[in-house]
Amino acid sequence: MSDPDSVPFTDIYVDDAIVDRVADALRSTRYVKGPELEAFEREFAEECGVEHAVGVSSGTAALLLSLEAAGVGGSEDEQVFVPGNTFFATASPALKLGATPVFVDVDPETYTMDPADLEEKVAGAKNPSAVMPVHIYGHLADVDAITAVADDYDLVVVEDACQAHFAERDGHVAGTAGDAGAFSFYPSKNMTVGGDGGMLVTDRDDVAESARRLRNHGRDGDGVHRALGLNYRLSEVHAAVGREQLRHVRRWNEGRNGAAQRYTERLGSVPEVVTPTERDGAFHVYHLYVVQVPASERDEFRASLARQGIETGLHYETPLHRHPSLAGHAEETTLEVTDRLYERIVSLPMHPRITEVEIDRVCSAVEAYFDGDDGREGDGDRR
Ligand SMILES: Cc1ncc(COP(=O)(O)O)c(C=O)c1O
CATH class of the missing domain: 3.90.1150.10 (Aspartate Aminotransferase, domain 1)
Structure with a gap:
């Protein structure tokens, strides 16, 4: 029996409404590419105040597809700027795309990417391509200062908002200030989907279109594979749980x-x-x-x-x-x-x-x- 005086590190929420949604999704026998995912994407985009949300299989997949859909990794020796204080998955997608991570120090108070160190490192870089501010622990990085550097050097901005669902700073909602933002629904996160899952958000039509294609084998509605995608889909059951959690x-x-x-x-x-x-x-x-x-x-x-x-x-x-x-x-x-x-x-x-x-x-x-x-x-x- 657990000690009644113990204090657990975290707690995962399940209620009857969530269980009922799972049961309904299972009974529907429509397990992928269905109405639950469409509704979850619509509702998540609306909550963030962006044009598009694309449900994917994990936060890592959301980061990978954000970078790839925004064109990162297309040329040699591209450099992607990431903070030292983050989970491994901020850097691994850039490496998978053939880019090189460059590590940036963090602000001593918010522990998020230090825009001054970013600027110095970008100025000294050969082929700067993208920057990935991480809203670590749930506090937004200084996205105004970081996007200003990105604008000066024509960098793609992909926000790692995996720990920061609906956090805000200076009028920005997490994930919405750059080219794309990535969220994780890993079970310990601020909201989950009853398993692994992720969401990519963007205002860019081209990024959303490309990400949708890439998550589904690079396939378009006409059955033609126009890109080299893999399977990064989010299931209907997970989307159904996500919709219920989004309400809370x-x-x-x-x-x-x-x-x-x-x-x-x-x-x-x-x-x-x-x-x-x-x-x-x-x-x-x-x-x-x-x-x-x-x-x-x-x-x-x-x-x-x-x-x-x-x-x-x-x-x-x-x-x-x-x-x-x-x-x-x-x-x-x-x-x-x-x-x-x-x-x-x-x-x-x-x-x-x-x-x-x-x-x-x-x-x-x-x-x-x-x-x-x-x-x-x-x-x-x-x-
Ligand atoms: C900062 C950060 N980036 C990326 C990820 C990767 O998300 P996932 O585990 O859903 O792939 C996580 C969560 O684990 C995270 O905390």
Whole structure:
């Protein structure tokens, strides 16, 4: 039996309405390319305020098809600019298209791509092709500054909004400021589809048309394969779940944001802990609530919380530019802010249904740890 005092890291929502939608989709015996997907795409596009949404099999597929449909990877030595602080899947699609990732450092407060470092690296690049701002943890990167650089150098902009469904900043909704935006419905994300899934959004008719073709073997309605696509389709069952989840996601985002405010209020007074920043003009959807703790304390800090049934995570263990599989495919680099961050970050439990009691339990455990009061043997106060 699970400990009633434990605090799980996340929580996945299923209700009868979702189960009924799955049952209906199954009974329809129409499993792909059907009305649920069409409706999900229409509704998702409307929520984002864009012309087109294209449902695909994962966030990774949405990133890959965004780049490919926008023309990235067509010529030799193309460089695609990605932040060091992100999940691996931001970079792998560019590599699959034959482009080379160039790693950009992040802003020390929002942990998103630093536009000044981007500009410097693009200015020194031989064949800059695209930039991929990542709205990491649910906070938008500075898309105004990044698209300004992109305009100056004629770069494609693909936003990785996989962690930022309906986050906002400076009047932009995540995924809508560039040529295309990519969302993930992986089960832990702010909304899911009951499995893997993704969505590409764009205002560009040509990008949407190409992405639709590429997700379905490069095939057009007349049965002719006019491009070299593979199968990246989103099933009817998944689309049906997505439609139901879409009805809740804004409320869930409010729940996440409210939980974050409570965390920050309490943890703001713990000097060893750096709480997340929410820029003026931004609505942070807190896919993750990530704090920094002293690097030398991190393992013990996490172990202390784990002993009390409080789950924590690392997002991620390794910064993007240090994964061994990228060696030889991208120039080695040091990213001062990202590298430092990766020794210090810890993700605390976060989901829309986390209770005030649970948040207070986590905060008390954090305070107790730094007060040297967490029941561990040792020399008391860690300050
Ligand atoms: C920032 C980021 N990019 C890309 C992805 C890839 O999405 P998926 O797992 O749906 O392929 C994820 C999620 O896992 C992510 O968090």
